[in-house]
Amino acid sequence: MTLEGHEVVTDGLAPHFDRAVLIFNPARPGMGARIEVLEQELLAALPDMKVQIQPTAFAGHARDLARSAASKGSPLIISVSGDGGYNEVVNGVMDVSTTRAVCTVLPAGNANDHFRSMPVRQLTEAVRHGSVRRMDLLxxxxxxxxxxxxxxxxxxxxxxxxxxxxxxxxxxxxxxxxxxxxxxxxxxxxxxxxxxxxxxxxxxxxxxxxxxxxxxxxxxxxxxxxxxxxxxxxxxxxxxxxxxxxxxxxxxxxxxxxxxxxxxxxxxxxxxxxxxxxxxxxxxxxxxxxxxxxxxxxxxxxxx
Known part of the structure; x- marks a missing residue:
């Protein structure tokens, strides 16, 4: 199945997320309230899924947090950030060659070019169905x-x-x-x-x-x-x-x-x-x- 030219993996290949990991910069205005709402939405979509809150403390910390999360289990790593924060998360996941992690981004930065260029998908619905797609990186x-x-x-x-x-x-x-x-x-x-x-x-x-x-x-x-x-x-x-x-x-x-x-x-x-x-x-x-x-x-x- 495809979505506007993007490969979607279905038919039993969709992963079972053992947890959701939210990585974000707590210094951004309004971020605390947004993370709280997102956590509740995820728990409503999948009541049995664990949600881990991972605030960053310094530049480059998102990469460390993503690397740690990607090294075990089958996490859904959600970067609540702009392009730079998501870049750190992606590189942290790529640091783990055998990872089973799935990534996504919710826009929360000054520039959100990646999010605007991807097909619009409702996050909790996608989480509920567990369908994933594979994309290229540079x-x-x-x-x-x-x-x-x-x-x-x-x-x-x-x-x-x-x-x-x-x-x-x-x-x-x-x-x-x-x-x-x-x-x-x-x-x-x-x-x-x-x-x-x-x-x-x-x-x-x-x-x-x-x-x-x-x-x-x-x-x-x-x-x-x-x-x-x-x-x-x-x-x-x-x-x-x-x-x-x-x-x-x-x-x-x-x-x-x-x-x-x-x-x-x-x-x-x-x-x-x-x-x-x-x-x-x-x-x-x-x-x-x-x-x-x-x-x-x-x-x-x-x-x-």
Whole structure:
């Protein structure tokens, strides 16, 4: 059975959840009341299911909590968060190679691109039926002077404009008007980055996005395609061409959308200079001369 192009696993393959694990940031306004309501809804759907409340205490704690939960039993791990919090949970689950955990996210962040791009499903109904689906992840490997670093993304990986927009929005404050002003300021200060392809050719870009989902940065539609379980991801590029081209691309993304983009199963390059990188909602800084390999981890995550 399928749901808008998303594989759904049924016919006896649906798991029996031995518990639900709610992972969330207790510092967010109104979170306590929301978790209490969610707990009651889950218990009403499945009265015999245990519900574990797992508040985070520091940045990166969600990954630790998810890893611990995924290492035993058959939990349903619910991240009540935005894209960044869900990224931590997904990576914690992927740390356990033999896990039987099922993941999902309920939006509770500033940006909820992943949730908005997935089919609408009523959580308690899905829990009651126990049907799950498998989706792809992006696996990024960073190879430099030290040991390889591997991380997973549930939605997108961006270089250039995308992470700088995230940094600008964080500094400029929340709210649509403030965020759009922050994006405008970011465009005025953006510098191109240079990369080297596997064949030795070099290229300069203003923006490079590798995406599973169709929507990102809250207001933009980067692709017409939205099928996160086909072993492919979209490559959205903007070669260095001047600020007016960047402005037009940004405007098109938030109005008409960018249309269909090339699909690949892997993408690799080497950074020629240090550049910021946004993995889902989180920004990391990549040193110069880092080999980057991004591939589709097909059906890596089981979700509901």
């Amino acid at each position: 696996r990024i490997t960073l190879s430099g002077e030290g040991a390889d670093q591997i991380q997973y993304a549930h939605s997108y990986i961006g270089f250039g404009l995308t992470p700088l927009m995230a940094i600008g929005i964080e500094k400029g404050g929340k709210g649509k008007i403030r965020e759009l002003f922050s994006v405008t300021r970011t465009l005025s200060g953006l510098e191109p980055f240079e990369l080297e392809r596997p064949d030795g050719a070099t290229a300069q870009f203003d923006s490079l996005v590798l995406a599973i989902i169709s929507r990102m940065a809250k207001y933009g539609t980067v692709s017409e395609k939205n099928n996160p379980n086909d072993g492919q991801f979209e490559v959205v590029t903007l070669p260095h061409s001047g600020r007016w081209r960047m402005a037009l691309m940004t405007l098109r993304a938030v109005t008409l959308g960018l249309g269909r983009q090339p699909s690949v199963s892997s993408y690799s390059f080497t950074t020629r200079n240090a550049i910021p990188c946004q993995i889902d909602g989180e920004v990391v800084h990549v040193p110069a001369n880092t080999q980057i390999f991004v591939e589709s981890a097909r059906h890596a995550l089981t979700t509901i």
